Structure formats: structure tokens, C-alpha cells
Amino acid sequence: MKYIIATVRILFLALFLFLVAKGKMMLWLALFGVSLIAAVIFGRVYCGYVCPMNTVMVPAEWISKKLHWNTDRSPKWLAKEKFGWFALAASMAVMLYAKRALNKNVPILLIWMGIAILLTLRYKPAVFHNHICPFGILQKELGRFAKFSNKTDKEKCIGCKLCEKVCPSESIEVKTTEIKAEISKAYCFQCANCQQVCPADCIHYSG
Ligand code: SF4
Ligand code: SF4
Secondary structure: OHHHHHHHHHHHHHHHHHHHHOOOHHHHHHHHHHHHHHHHHHOOHHHHHHOHHHHHHHHHHHHHHHOOOOEOOOOHHHOOOOHHHHHHHHHHHHHHHHHHHHOOOOOHHHHHHHHHHHHHHHEOHHHHHHHHOOOHHHHHHHHOOOOOEEEEOOOOOOOOOHHHHHOOOOOEEEOOOOOOEEEOOOOOOOOOHHHHHOOOOOEEEEO
């Protein structure tokens, strides 16, 4: 399963880089627009499988852990979860200004990829995913209505918290052994990391 997921991500990353090289960034942004509609039905599958930023963050996190650079702390200025909206507005303003005033296309996604890598070398991936990504903020607002999503079977859950440790967006939480694991649709990428480690086989994608 994890090799299939990795292959899908790499293929989308290759497509993204191909479109950037050909100057067809608008096609990728159109794909992102379609993914927002899909998020209402299937959840944030764009974030889990298509997003080039998420794909490059996986090796960045691995390197960070190996070198012990990663920290559990989150920057205090991100506490109110408003930065994503600011990042979205600033990205759009830069793109529009460059196009109208300078007749240039700014490779905004490439810039955000660089920021995502740098931040993931220092902080847990959830810091970028949940607080900074200007694309994730839109996915979050629509993903919360997802008809299909990963869900936990609380009867079978043993509260071991293994799922929490592998979730890149901190969207699964085991509050107490009575409440058991619960997934937030707004934050979940449908990436299946939690499914793969769950010893009770109690996490499934369903409607
Ligand atoms: S809850 Fe599971 S499927 Fe959702 S993002 Fe976390 S690890 Fe991935
Ligand atoms: S890994 Fe499975 S059994 Fe363990 S807390 Fe998560 S959902 Fe429950």
C-alpha cells in the first residue's frame, strides 16, 4: 500500500515539475480548483496524494528526524490559525501584481515548496499543513464537509495512540482510552498512514 501511495505522489510531482517547466502553471491551479470540489465528496485527497509540497515534505521530515533538527514546538505567532489566510491573500496579490505590472508569471507553488521544505526541517509537518499552507486552508474549509473520509471504529479501538504518531496533520486524536481515536475530516489528508499502523484494524475509509 505505501509503495502505491509513494508512486502516485511521485507521478503527480513529476507532472507538476513538467507543467512548471512548460510554463503551464495555470493547468496545475485548475487541477487544484477541481480538487476543492472533490474535497466535499472524497475529503482532502489532493493534500495526501497530489500536492507536490506534501510529497517533498516526506523526505524533508525524514532528514530532519535523522539529524535531530525537528522540534515538537510550534511557533507562538501561529497559535490563532489565521496565517494561512494571510498566506493565501499575499500569494494571490503577488501573482496578480507580477502578471499585470510586470507581465511575469510567479512560480508561487515552487516558492511554497521551498518554504515547506525549510519549515519541515525545523518543525513537525503539521505546522506547515495546518497553520501556514495557503492551499491547505481552502482544502480544510471544504474537507470538513467530506462525505467519504477515514473513520475509526470506536468499539474496536484499543487506544494505543500509534495512529497519532504517524499522522502528518495531527488530525487523529486519542483523548482518553474511553473516547478512543477520533479523526477530524477538516484536517485529514486521507493518506492512510494511520490505517497501516493500527493493530486493531479499526480505521477505514467510508461514507
Ligand atoms: S488521520 Fe490518518 S488518513 Fe487522516 S491524515 Fe492522519 S494519518 Fe492520514
Ligand atoms: S492505532 Fe488503531 S487501535 Fe490504536 S489508538 Fe489508533 S485507532 Fe485506536
